[in-house]
Amino acid sequence: MNTVNRIFIPMVLIGLITAGIIWACGENPAILAEAFSNTFFSPFGLGYTIYYATPLIFTGLSVALCFHAGLFNIGAEGQLLWGSIAIVAVSHHFSQLPVFLAIPLGIILAALAGALWGLIPGYLKAYRGSHEVVVTILLNFIATTWVGYLILYPLKNPNTQSAETEIISSTYFIPKFSNAFSWFGTELFRTTPANLSFFIALFCALLAHLILYRSALGYEWRAMGTNFTAARFAGIRTRTQTLCLFVISGAFAGLVGVNEVMGSEHKVIEGFSPGYGFSGIAVALVAENNPLGIIASAFLFGGLQTFARELEFLSDNISKDISIVLQAILLIFIACRPWLAKRLLKQRGESHD
């Protein structure tokens, strides 16, 4: 019932609001139904939803882990850029590696690059008491310009005018669903970029769940989030743990590059992320920071992204940025829910008197 409440009611609400927006944009609300069925009842739509959900699981985990300890990691956007460019860099230098070495190396370096960029706010928060929100946001801007330099100069694809890197060596490719299951005579999710890195995301969610709820480390993090002062007096090394959290969060965010670079595009295109880092915050909030819930909530937001894409395709003057607006509306709704519930209860109580 609770899950129904959490996922279903917002969905209906979002549907109604979207219909309103579409009507206000002077389009026929009937395209809503078409976009909806294209998104959720076609293999094409589902493939795209998986493709969008994968990075959202990574960034959702990245944000949620920090949330558990009462910390805000708004820096996933910058961390995922470093993760992505790291893969291109390693392929640039070690293009001849065999597959069984290349793929693990790519994954590890993507995580490592994200972790290193997470180390900066972690250190500044833990040892200098800096405001982690402002620091991570400033680091996002720095990452955008510096990675932009790497895309445009050292790793530029010389054969094209557009701002993108060279194509990585094919040993680093992670197979798409359509190829991976071709032995069974089926091309699953044909022509979509959905790829097997989705399973890495599932594995990470499971890992995060185990660390959080089945290990001493996770216990200490949650203790920090519940009562920071008490946690410190109980002997938890809060500074080390803060640093550690930001590093692990950064690593999760860095893995977004695996889906984007090794799985689908095979290169880094400037500005490829439609704000995965920020959407991660919404994903984590909807799932109430539960790693396994994040999988479901990432699917919700991934679906929203696909849906917005369909809407842009079917209409003349709706842009796919509508998904960001819908995310914000969803967040407002979630924020208001306890308040609304209280008001409703109050009203009902008064009518009984």
Added chain:
Amino acid sequence: MIDFINSTLRFATPLIFASMGGLLCERAGIATICIEGIILVSAFTSAAFDYYSSSPWLSLGAALLVGGVFMLLHAFLTVRVKSDPIISAITVNLLASGMTPLLMKLLFSNSTNTPSLPQENRFLPVFIPFLSSFPIIRHFSNHLSLVYLAILLPFVIQITLTNTRWGLRLIAAGDGPEALVTSGVSLNHTRFVALFLGGCLMAFSGSYLAIGHSSQFIRDMSAGRGFIALAAIIIGKWQPIPTLVACVFFGFTDALQIELQSSEMLNLILPAQFIQSLPYVISLVVLVFAMGRAKPPLAIGQTSR
């Protein structure tokens, strides 16, 4: 040199408006990470309104209203609904960054920028005859009226905060909410008013960017200024005059960045992207080293009760 100082003032202006607006909200005890979003919506509002009305001052008015209303959303979520101020602010930022391209596509069939406005529909430099009679100051007397306003604003806010009943109540809302409630003043009302006015001040910044500094709205044109303004507030320890100094310093780094980009010699050694990132890097470094002694308003960071 004189050009450089003038350029510094021009870049500092949006930061001053934004940080003064943010300062009001933060002093009232509500963390305000959403300056960036308010700048975006107000910049878009003034550019779009100016396109239809051809009057910069009317568009400024419209932008102030929209900026204030968006801050009311933040006020509603934090004060009334009592949700976490950082999450609420992120929501406002998301809404702003999604809504502006959506409306742009709807109104102008283009989701990256609004049509360029003719010179006469923008804010024009105001020549102050009194100032121009002095020998050195006369070189600085040819700015947009908003620039002069921005330099005066921190002093006005300083006086308002320390010498008026409203200002003292606002500070109390941030430093001792219980005391304010005990003295019979509505905490919620004080905070709502502070956030609305703060939003209006931030909107000056957006309007200046869209129809003063440039002639159109470009997607995500605020480019992190909201966060740099926030850094300025923290560095200025939530005091108007030190915050003004921090803003002028960041305006200086912005001017320096533009200056360095045009020098060809440096471009050979250092790529343009690194020079572009200079304002963010400097903000970060100053923020990190200025912290430690800063003391935010007491109630900030707590969810309101």
